[in-house]
Amino acid sequence: MVSLFCRRLALALGLVILASSLTFALIASAPGNAANFLAERAAGPKATHALVEKIEHDLGLNDPLYVRYGHWAVGTVRGQWGESLRTGRPITKELAERLPTTMRLLAGGGVIALVMPLILGLLGAVSNGGPVDRTLRVLALFGASAPNFFVGAMLVLLLSVKLHWLPAFGTTGFASWVMPWITVGLFPTCVLSRVVRVSLQELMSRPFTTTGFAKGYGRTEVLLREALPNLAVPFLTTFGAQFALMIIGAIVVESVFAWQGIGAFFIDSIRFRDFPAMQAVLMTFVTFFVLVNFVVDMLCMAIDPRIRRSHIAGA
Template sequence: MQRMFMRRVGLALLLMLAATALTFWLVTAAPGNVAALIAERAAGAGADGEMIAKIADDLGLNDPLPVRYARWLGDALTGDFGVSLRTGKPMAEEFAERIPMTLALLAGGGVLALVLSLAMGIAGAASNGGIVDRVLHGLALVGASTPNFFVAAMLVIVFSVWLGMVPTFGVAGLTSWLLPWITIALFPASVLARVVRVNLQDTMSRPFATTGFAKGLTRSAVLLREALPNIAIPYMTTFGAQFTLMIIGAIVVERVFGLNGVGAFFIEAIRFRDFIGMQAILTLFVVFFVSINLLVDVLAMLADPRLRRPRKA
């Protein structure tokens, strides 16, 4: 178990290293001159070629790309991600202000997706081809096919503009989180509901489920007591994948609902060609993706003894 855990951690670190190197190269290769942007910010129209060259030399922008990456990685490991070209503040301060907002959005959306997917999947399996199963199947298809920005717009029009039940913009109490949570949770909840439904249907055909029926248990009892625990691993892995994708949805949701999170900052960094901000946020996304997948792998190994067995050659 310990060897497998260390192997997974090692692979995760290698993946982070490769991903950060790739994103560093992509951001560096993007059109634009960081030194020119900094010079224009400092001197406006008075920035000249000599000033730009001096800034480039001071920042080491003329060094080979591997040297620049190694220097940036060393600083990032100490928590120094540079200074945002758009706001003029260190990225560490920007993260401290914005990460809690994004985490609150992801946590609420993740819990909502978890509850909705289990409720829809179990209800559909209990109905087993009945009207409830067909209705939930249709709702899951619609939810998995509707983009976040359209869901957000419809929710705002109905519940904020027409009914006036919740705020449309910013954070002003718990009610202001309801629409963002629903928006970001709809797609993963719909996908996970189908995962639960299909896996429960498959599990119900196995011998231990037949034994449960022979004991006189109802279909609902067999679903909850026998079948549901046996779909934990596929559900867990799919939930982890969907949860990591929610960070992409957060970019849209934060902009629509005026949440001052990392996703909204990323859009602004792209608009203002804030290369340092983009690099820092892309690195944060990479760490988030890899860390969540590593956590899911570890939890799956703890839950299923078969995954802890060493592979035979």
């Protein structure tokens, strides 16, 4: 198990390094010049070409790409991403202030995406083609097709404008978190509910469920006692992928509900061509994605010994 952990950790670090180099190259090749932006902010319309050249030299923008990447990578390891071109503050401090907001959004949406699919999938499996199962299938299709900004707008229109139940924006308390949580968690909930429903249907044809019926259990008991425990690995694998992708939905949701998280900071960085901040945020997203999948991979190997044996045999 220790050797598997080390190999998986090395693979995760390799993916982070590869993704960071691609991200840096992508941002570096984007149109626009950070030196021009800084010169205009410092001197306004009177910014001279000499000032632009001086800023390029000070920032190392004239260095080869691999040299610039090396400097940036060393700073990343040290937790030093420089200063934001837009605010002039250290990027690390900007992210540290906004990270709790984004983590709260992901945590609430993650709980919804973890619990609700199991409930909905079980209800559909118990109904097994009945009205409840058909209704849940239609709702899951609609929820998986609706974009986040549409869901958020509809929730604001209904729950805030029409019914006045919840605040439309801000992070003033629990009531202001409900709609963002639902918005960011709806898509993974709908996808995972279908995964649970289809997987349970397939598991119900396995010999161990037939044995459960032979013991005198009803359909609900067989689902809970026999089929559901065998759903752990595929459910966790799919949940990990969906939870990691929720960081993309968070960018939209934070803008819709005026949450000042990392997603909103990323949007502002794009608008103002704040290249250092864009690189830092993308690196944060990449690390989060790889870390979530690494943790899920380890959990699946801990739960199912067959996965451990297959990895050992293939080593």
